[in-house]
Amino acid sequence: xxxxxxxxxxxxxxxxxxxxxxxxxxxxxxxxxxxxxxxxxxxxxxxxxxxxxxxxxxxxxxxxxxxxxxxxxxxxxxxxxxxxxxxxxxxxxxxxxxxxxxxxxxxxxxxxxxxxxxxxxxxxxxxxxxxxxxxxxxxxxxxxxxxxxxxxxxxxxxxxxxxxxxxxxxxxxxxxxxxxxxxxxxxxxxxxxxxxxxxxxxxxxxxxxxxxxxxxxxxxxxxxxxxxxxxxxxxxxxxxxxxxxxxxxxxxxxxxxxxxxxxxxxxxxxxxxxxxxxxxxxxxxxxx
Amino acid sequence: xxxxxxxxxxxxxxxxxxxxxxxxxxxxxxxxxxxxxxxxxxxxxxxxxxxxxxxxxxxxxxxxxxxxxxxxxxxxxxxxxxxxxxxxxxxxxxxxxxxxxxxxxxxxxxxxxxxxxxxxxxxxxxxxxxxxxxxxxxxxxxxxxxxxxxxxxxxxxxxxxxxxxxxxxxxxxxxxxxxxxxxxxxxxxxxxxxxxxxxxxxxxxxxxxxxxxxxxxxxxxxxxxxxxxxxxxxxxxxxxxxxxxxxxxxxxxxxxxxxxxxxxxxxxxxxxxxxxxxxxxxxxxxxx
DNA sequence: TCCATTGAATGGGTGATCCATTTAATAATT
DNA sequence: AATTATTAAATGGATCACCCATTCAATGGA
Numbered sequence: 001x002x003x004x005x006x007x008x009x010x011x012x013x014x015x016x017x018x019x020x021x022x023x024x025x026x027x028x029x030x031x032x033x034x035x036x037x038x039x040x041x042x043x044x045x046x047x048x049x050x051x052x053x054x055x056x057x058x059x060x061x062x063x064x065x066x067x068x069x070x071x072x073x074x075x076x077x078x079x080x081x082x083x084x085x086x087x088x089x090x091x092x093x094x095x096x097x098x099x100x101x102x103x104x105x106x107x108x109x110x111x112x113x114x115x116x117x118x119x120x121x122x123x124x125x126x127x128x129x130x131x132x133x134x135x136x137x138x139x140x141x142x143x144x145x146x147x148x149x150x151x152x153x154x155x156x157x158x159x160x161x162x163x164x165x166x167x168x169x170x171x172x173x174x175x176x177x178x179x180x181x182x183x184x185x186x187x188x189x190x191x192x193x194x195x196x197x198x199x200x201x202x203x204x205x206x207x208x209x210x211x212x213x214x215x216x217x218x219x220x221x222x223x224x225x226x227x228x229x230x231x232x233x234x235x236x237x238x239x240x241x242x243x244x245x246x247x248x249x250x251x252x253x254x255x256x257x258x259x260x261x262x263x264x265x266x267x268x269x270x271x272x273x274x275x276x277x278x279x280x281x282x283x284x285x286x287x288x
Numbered sequence: 289x290x291x292x293x294x295x296x297x298x299x300x301x302x303x304x305x306x307x308x309x310x311x312x313x314x315x316x317x318x319x320x321x322x323x324x325x326x327x328x329x330x331x332x333x334x335x336x337x338x339x340x341x342x343x344x345x346x347x348x349x350x351x352x353x354x355x356x357x358x359x360x361x362x363x364x365x366x367x368x369x370x371x372x373x374x375x376x377x378x379x380x381x382x383x384x385x386x387x388x389x390x391x392x393x394x395x396x397x398x399x400x401x402x403x404x405x406x407x408x409x410x411x412x413x414x415x416x417x418x419x420x421x422x423x424x425x426x427x428x429x430x431x432x433x434x435x436x437x438x439x440x441x442x443x444x445x446x447x448x449x450x451x452x453x454x455x456x457x458x459x460x461x462x463x464x465x466x467x468x469x470x471x472x473x474x475x476x477x478x479x480x481x482x483x484x485x486x487x488x489x490x491x492x493x494x495x496x497x498x499x500x501x502x503x504x505x506x507x508x509x510x511x512x513x514x515x516x517x518x519x520x521x522x523x524x525x526x527x528x529x530x531x532x533x534x535x536x537x538x539x540x541x542x543x544x545x546x547x548x549x550x551x552x553x554x555x556x557x558x559x560x561x562x563x564x565x566x567x568x569x570x571x572x573x574x575x576x
Numbered sequence: 577t578c579c580a581t582t583g584a585a586t587g588g589g590t591g592a593t594c595c596a597t598t599t600a601a602t603a604a605t606t
Numbered sequence: 607a608a609t610t611a612t613t614a615a616a617t618g619g620a621t622c623a624c625c626c627a628t629t630c631a632a633t634g635g636a
Contacts, residue, residue: 047379058416059567064439065417073618082590084372087618091335091376092383098413104598105616109572114419118410127354128346131402132489140490141436160580201420201426202411203322206494208461331618359586371619375587392629393585 048083050089069109119209141210142259148207151198153248160197164240172233180228188215216278336367338377357397407497429498430547436495439486441536448485451529460521468516476503504566
């Protein structure tokens with residue numbers, strides 16, 4: 001009613017989303033000691049409420065992977081919100097890897113198995129936004145991989161080692177045939193397999209997230225310069241042998257020195273190593 | 289009208305989002321060897337396109353934290369999409385911590401400084417969905433913290449140590465006054481400070497993400513049983529002393545043994561340690 | 577000078593409507 | 607009887623046209 005308050009039904013008379021506007025009760029001390037600041041409320045919006053409710057059902061185990069949510073039209077009515085705003089919530093959850101939306105009759109919103117690649121995207125966003133630096137990422141990767149070697153030596157199974165072996169064979173083949181970019185893909189896969197061989201999916205997720213970005217740089221470097229790591233497969237074999245022998249010290253040393261030489265390669269011609277070119281586009285093997 | 293195809297303009301004659309339907313080129317071997325599967329395309333939707341474009345601008349450095357996107361109505365027109373679908377995209381980016389939407393004239397969509405808490409939510413979702421287990425998380429946390437101790441010994445600065453000292457004082461106070469739940473908040477903060485003292489935000493982010501969940505369990509345990517770790521502040525002091533002396537071995541040993549005793553505490557009365565109760569609600573100190 | 581009022585810009589939200597895809601049921605054809 | 611088109615319904619995808627609530631600069635009166 002900016003001008004004349006036209007005599008029109010207020011149309012806001014629906015079911016009234018449970019706790020929507022009455023939000024004064026939301027201030028809470030939140031800290032361990034006296035907290036004199038009173039800022040961070042920023043009124044709850046319906047889509048947030050919806051996301052939270054669905055996540056809550058999930059955490060409570062009421063919703064499990066494979067389950068289907070009611071159809072948009074129906075769920076919107078149940079929640080007493082418009083279909084549009086419900087979709088905003090569903091979209092967010094879909095982007096978060098929690099849901100998958102499927103069209104057609106028998107379609108709907110299905111709870112997904114968690115997608116560990118979500119963490120890669122977080123890492124990528126943090127880098128894009130300048131919250132973390134490439135240096136920090138590389139450094140963290142070195143440390144984390146060191147940890148991975150320890151765990152892999154302790155926990156890797158026969159099947160894990162076999163998978164690594166097979167990967168090295170593909171690397172050799174790609175080298176022979178001069179498919180340098182494919183070889184980068186092999187490297188990506190190598191670290192993924194190595195991470196998996198720790199037997200801990202949390203660790204694996206972390207490793208993947210820092211490696212994914214790193215590999216973008218390697219990919220960009222190889223693609224632009226044509227140079228590539230010498231004796232790669234051979235080094236991998238030595239490393240795998242150490243791993244198979246459960247020789248932490250040796251495996252750790254080998255990997256570390258390899259990482260250092262890769263780092264040197266990347267740091268040649270530093271101008272070309274733009275953060276932006278490496279992050280800008282989706283590259284092979286990184287499909288969402 | 290569902291039956292007879294009324295003679296109406298098809299209304300789909302807008303600018304036509306650049307590469308929307310022509311996605312046949314999207315099949316690609318993606319792996320290092322033959323890939324006979326042809327599944328994973330699932331037609332690109334406009335909101336995904338929009339998200340990707342904005343992220344691209346971000347990665348390219350065209351958009352930086354602090355920048356403001358055009359108003360919804362205008363941006364929608366520029367992109368040739370409806371405002372609603374644009375909002376779905378903005379919502380997703382907001383949930384991802386990339387944007388913040390602000391109301392009012394002079395409001396708009398502002399690029400944010402990256403929010404490192406995003407990773408916590410990923411971890412939480414993975415746990416809710418059963419992709420990772422509590423055991424894996426605890427295990428990973430122990431290993432990662434071990435790494436953190438090494439890095440903190442090497443890199444912690446005076447200010448970091450002072451912050452930890454101040455935290456311990458708060459812990460003591462809370463202990464004296466019997467505020468057990470506040471003390472849990474202190475613990476959360478302690479690990480956050482410890483993580484920060486490594487000087488590496490990637491590591492810090494990782495530590496925070498595994499610690500946040502862990503602390504929910506501790507919180508739930510303390511809240512329900514009233515029991516709490518004995519001699520906590522004292523142990524913290526010993527640890528901090530070791531850290532200040534840059535004594536990796538000692539600090540590492542102290543932390544490890546503390547983590548083990550906490551773990552034992554949590555594992556008493558295992559039935560009560562439901563994943564669901566710990567994850568279900570937002571607890572103090574975890575406000576988004 | 578100071579404070580209340582106004583009004584425009586902006587995000588938040590609604591409801592109706594249409595399109596495109598998918599699937600099951602049905603009818604037509606062989 | 608088996609196969610193949612056709613039809614119809616359900617569902618997500620998307621659009622349009624509004625309205626509401628908040629914010630803030632400009633305006634104007636005390």
